[in-house]
Amino acid sequence: MLESTVAAIRPLDEAAMTTARELQGRLTKPAGSLGALEPLSVRLAGLAGTCPPPLPDQAAVAIFAGDHGVHAQGVSPWPQEVTAQMIGNFLAGGAVVNAFARQAGASVTVVDVGVATPLSATPPDPA
Incomplete structure (x- = not known):
């Protein structure tokens, strides 16, 4: 391949x-x-090779999520726990990226590439 x-x-x-x-x-x-x-x-x-380019047959969005780990040094105002909260929102379909994906008929996949906070197996309710 x-x-x-x-x-x-x-x-x-x-x-x-x-x-x-x-x-x-x-x-x-x-x-x-x-x-x-x-x-x-x-x-x-x-x-x-054409304009406009064709839309993919099966559109997909991948979100690669990882912590930066620099909150304690004052580099970022958001602690690592916020990453897990954001992932929960992505998984529940409540983020802007989810709205865009729905509009385009795309799937959304979150890939954990280094999140310190344990993630829940069950997505939270976005309401």
Whole structure:
């Protein structure tokens, strides 16, 4: 699978990227107002070779959650327990990312990559 994936990689399609930039310039919004989404849309068009790029058949959102561990040193105002609370909200479907995912028909998966607080096996009620 890795070999076939690597073999399928090709250079970005410059024509599709130009079309995407032109499309961004025609939209009724201030230039740059969508932040990182604008260059991302151009890159996705380049990767797909067409503008607009096709939507994935099975959209998915992955949230990789881990603690920073620097609250005690005053670097962050939020203690590590907040990470677990946020994960609970993601799992319960109560976060903004969940609303966006529902709108797009995407699944949401949370991956624990280093959360110090033990996580509950049962998601909390978002209400």
